Amino acid sequence: MAEPTIDAGAGPVALRRSPLAHLAERMRAAAVTGARGVTLTEWPFLTMVNLRVAPASEAAARIEKTLRTPLPRECGRTTTSGPHTVAWLGPDEWLVLSQAESTAVTAELRAALGGDPGSVVDVSANRTTLELSGPAARQVLEKGCPLDLHPRSFAPGRAVSTTVGPVAVLLWQVDDTPTYRLFPRSSFADYLARWLLDAMSEYRGPVNVIEC
Amino acid sequence: MLLISCPWCGPRDETEYHYGGQAHVPYPETPADLTDEQWAEYVFYRDNPKGHFAERWMHSLGCRRWFNVLRDTVSYDVLAVYRLDEPRPELPTLRDLHQTAEAAGGNR
């Protein structure tokens, strides 16, 4: 998934403020380059739709047709099609991340669900998106994430709900750089961003230990 | 720190979970007919065994699902993990193991 491309334009959309707008400058300034490089960026206002439906139902099949991709059936899996990436949240629950406009995605999925048991809720304002990228990104996360992020057990395309520091996040690895996207609840985003900025700061300094 | 295997997410640290007390405590079938004592029994009274104990846990920071754990309250070993729609697994207790060993003529 590339950078979100929603055009703010005029009206209420142009007036909204992202949960980390006040830290944008500090995140830019904290970027570290080189072999131990790591950067932190917010991608605000990404479309997120919470989806609950029985995985073996006809409604799930209709939703998969609408999304043009199967719903992942296992913890950690994601599926991607066009502007949408679907992350597994639970055995009957998913988060649809999309670059498409949120009301349109929600309406489409709700139509596909029809009157069947389940729910489709636009939760775009529930979380924000932090992107942590660079050769040192995994080491930064490992300071406070209980998961094994080593490539032998975590890889691009995997997304799991876990914690970073004390903050609950959905953690999604996007590529081998490695690049991670973290989805904290909006009210925890400020704390998490400051936690990450602090964890990143040591990589600016001179290397005085041998990395392995 | 306990390492508990969520039936859906696999092994995760205890800090991702919430404890939910004793498992297999059924809601009263005729709640309107219960005496105060029976209500108190249902709401407040729980077993406190030394050994195997079936209890509820919730993977609150992961998939947010409730499930059951069979845990040894002495060693803190997590002996089994099973979903709410699965029966409690039959595991030999220490006493069973001891008796089996005695029947086999060993462990005297």
Ligand SMILES: [Zn+2]
């Ligand atoms: Zn779980």
